[in-house]
Amino acid sequence: MSAPTVVKLPPQEGATLPRRTYLNNEYGLKSWLLTSDHKRIAILYMISITLFFFIGGAFATLIRLELLTPMPDLMASDTYNKMFTMHGIIMVFLFLVPSVPATIGNFVIPIMVGAKDLAFPKINLLSWYLYMTAGIFTLAALILGGVDTGWTFTTPLSTHYVNTHVITAGLGVFIAGFSSIFTGLNFIVTVHRMRAPGMTWFRLPLFVWSNYAASILMILGTPVLAITLVLVILERTLGVGVFDPTKGGDPVLFQHLFWFYSHPAVYIMILPGMGVISEVISTFSRKRVFGYTAVAFSSVAIAIFGMFVWAHHMFIMGVSNYAALVFSLLTMLVAVPSAIKTFNWSATLYKGSVTFETPMLYAFGFIGLFTIGGLTGVFLGALGMDIHLTETYFIVAHFHFVMVGGMLMAYLAGVHFWWPKMTGRMYPEGISKLAAVITFIGFILTFFPQFVLGYLGMPRRYHAYPPEFQILNVLSSAGATVLGVGYLLPMIYMTWSLKYGAIAGSNPWQATGLEWQIQSPPLTENFVETPVVDWEAYDYEWLERKTEGEVTTVG
Amino acid sequence: MSHISPVIWQFLEKWLTNFALFPPEASQVAPYADALYFFLLLMTLVGVVIVGILVFGFSFKYRASVSPVATQIEGSTLLEATWTIIPLAVFMVFFVWGALLYFRIYNPPANAMNIYIVGKQWMWKAEHPGGQHEINSLHVPLGQPVRLTMISQDVFHSFSIPAFRVKREVIPGRYSTVWFTATKEGTYHLFCTQYCGTSHSGMIGDIVVQTPEAYRKWTAGSTSGMSLAQNGERLFASLGCNACHNGMATARGPNLAGVYNSKIPMADGSLVLADEAFLRDSILNPSQHSIAGYAPIMPTYQGQVSEDALIDLVEYLKQLNSNYRIQQTLTTADIPNPPAQQPAAAPQPGSAPHMVKQ
DSSP states (O other), X not given: OOXXXXXXXXXXXXXXXXXXXXXXXXXXHHHHHTOOOHHHHHHHHHHHXXXXXXXXXXXXXXXXXXXXXXXXXXXXXXXXXXXXXXXXXXXXXXXXXXXXIIIIIHHHHHHHHTOSSOSOHHHHHHHHHHHHHHHHHHHHHHHHTOOOSTTTTOTTIIIXXXXXXXXXXXXXXXXXXXXXXXXXXXXXHHHHHOOOTTOOGGGXXXXXXXXXXXXXXXXXXXXXXXXXXXXXXXXXXXXXXXXXXXGTOOHHHHHHHHHHHHHHHHHHHHHXXXXXXXXXXXXXXXXXXXXXXXXXXXXXXXXXXXXXXGGGGOTXXXXXXXXXXXXXXXXXXXXXXXXXXXXXXXXXXXXXXXXXOHHHHXXXXXXXXXXXXXXXXXXXXXXXXXXXXXXXXXXXXXXXXIIIIIIIHHHHHHHHHHHHHHHSBOXXXXXXXXXXXXXXXHHHHHHHHHHHHHHHTOBTTOSSOOGXXXXXXXXXXXXXXXXXXXXXXXXXXXXXXXXHSOBOOSOTTOOOSGGGGSOSSOBTTBOSSOOOOOSOTTOHHHHHHHHHHSOOOOO | OTTSOHHHHHHHHHHHHHOOSSOOOOBSSHHHHHHHHHHHHHHHHHXXXXXXXXXXXXXXXXXXXXOOEEEOOOOOHHHHHHHHHHHHHHHHHHHHHHHHHHHHHHSOOTTXXXXXXXXXXXXXXEEOTTSOEEXXXXXXXXXXXXXXXXXXXXXXXXXXXXXXXXXXXXXBTBOEEEEEEBOSOEEEEEEEOSOOSTTGGGOEEEEEEEOHHHHHHHHHHTOOSSOHHHHHHHHHHHTTGGGTOSOOTTOSSOOOTTOTTSEEEBTTSOEEEOOHHHHHHHHXXXXXXXXXXXXXXXOOOTTTSOHHHHHHHHHXXXXXXXXXXXXXXXXXXXXXXXXXXXXXXXOOGGGGGGTSOO
């Protein structure tokens, strides 16, 4: 059961880029826009979500700038409301939901299971076009004058009381939903039907498990959001009384429908990130993930329980006391699998051989921030505590810890981890470590004061606030500046590395996944011949035996 | 300190004088909420420290330069069971404690005095039973349980008093309630915490906690001259409610005296408790509340009566014990048979604009 494993990194001085790769197989814009190669689609997705991330980030910057002073002095209230609405819509629907699955997942999942492509390559491309259409609708809503309902589209505010581009933005989110459904559908079918010979379910990397769990949520949850948005649009245009109480509708119904998607959505966002962390922690401690089965099933457990906790967003909205009890209990249960994962990752390091490359630093950042984010989520799941904390900056801090501290850290860990595979070149290690540390410090400085603000009672989405909250807001804005630097740095050095980065070789991390056993960047068809898998996931001994016999020719 | 820029100086001064980590505890439930908060904080700290020690400890102890050889370990069912069961047990404690606090915060005592709150874009209106109206402020007596019955006239709002640790959504078309007992004199923040449009951050106010004597004085000094129930009585006549709901043998609508808090037999055979929400809904959607023995002929008042007026009517019905005064207004108008005259007791024409408040 336990045997020593020595892994030496191959020398990279002699590595050369392979002559034929998916990148130079075809040339021209058309070859990219009409591609059905999952790797090229992943790159298209990566470029587009990066664009939207920086647009969303620009709004966040303006929000923090406004909140430097208690007075509403930088912009008008309506403008401020549009800022946080667009920040939310873009970050949630156009960045966080597609981030890991549509970029990293798209790129590596087919390779991880040993397939040439996803099950439906053209649907995969369609999913990107839908995503871009959604992006254009959202940007159109922005350029035409913005939308100020908040990303939650709360009725009856969104249906009767605002005069902004709710329908345009709503259609954008509606379309983005289909893009996400198609990605999920593709992953599920691929994992079921296209695994290589010998690649059993329990030989799959945990990244595949977590994306599979997220895909189930995408398919089950997203249609509900789509229907809800259609109802909002119908009520707004035709006056159909579904949510408006003066027409016999029920405004609380909207809350139920919206959160029936939007709570599972946070698991759609975080689960793929957890998969990245499993890969990274295992690789850089050269050890099989501790309790593989428990980690795999905890993803599924999160997906299942995650479907039944939506009403915890409504504890103060007059749901019955008994419903509140049930949903609070289920919320506590959904926290347990996350705790299991955290402890299993920690235990993976035990007796490992730990190195601290950039992806590992981001993964450590993830574990720290996600632990805080998760435990503060339990504060909000505890009924009586939720009354005071909900709708304040505490909740803002909580979900930024999970979504930004957790998910974005995981995304950056993954991008750095698979960058050599995607581009064939290494990112510069020194400055990227610095960026990881800057991001962590900036993050804590930005969002930790918001917990305190929340307990003091500062409501979220406030353009102006009482002067006694200023100090904490100044701290938070100062942190946001640091955080901004932390995000710009990778943008710059990653671009630099495309041309000047050291050549990576096929397996620079000595990782065990199938994707590391092929050349970097891969061939369009991924594998020269269909791989036959006869080793377990994270089997570093197999990797050692494999490399022992052969002369290490990298590239 | 002339060499320090005044901005930084002000900032430092604020830091030193105003840097609070916790809001004041000014209600009976606040210490209970804070106790749970501190417990949760403590457990979070314990969790973060444990994970921190594991991650940093292991990654330092087994760093590649010291431990070049990784030992492969499959897992450990015992360990995994341990770190499943212990967090689960701790979360169950949070759950039970949180639930107890929830019921404490949301179940009002029977002796609570009732104040109505109407939220609208972007202000809070408070209506005391004695007819005192306030905008963006609420005066409450010290040590007396106060129950707020709240409704929104337009979109979702949320009534939050951080110093009391209470908050409740104010929903359009539906009464919601919250209660508290203030324990410390002073003025506290009132926030709308549910995003409600342009001036959401302007929908704030003051909660003024006064000693019972000062509160009585304030009540006497700010009355509008008519209690909510008196306003309701005038509306009852001016809207023509009394034409049918007058308790007479020929009346076409049910007798409303003493109806509040009683069980009403409905046309579908069920029994429904006539609380505030039932009374309000019956005025707006009578067809959905057909009472046994009466034809569903009442017209809807949706869109004709403001939330304030509905509150007046509900408050009036809550206090209505006999039909004597209703019948008096009818007989003074002197009508032979009810269907002939709809606006039965025409009130003083000069005061008509006050009848249906907007």
